[in-house]
Amino acid sequence: MPAPLExxxxxxxxxxxxxxxxxxYFVADRFVRQRNPGVDRNQPVSTADWTTDSDDWEFMVDAMDWEVV
Structure with a gap:
């Protein structure tokens, strides 16, 4: 029996x-700023120019192709 909400x-x-x-947020912000050392601390940082390899996401495609038997 679950406890009452109170x-x-x-x-x-x-x-x-x-x-x-x-x-x-602070951990992620520090990571992004380490990847972009020339950015002013008071300016927002964009990660739009980062590239990712499609092979990094291949595991998700394979998992989505599975069918229930």
Missing amino acids: AYNVKEILQAILLALERA
């Missing part, structure tokens, strides 16, 4: 989620 501290749960998202 048993959960929803405010604390949401605060933890938002804090984790904020930390993830």
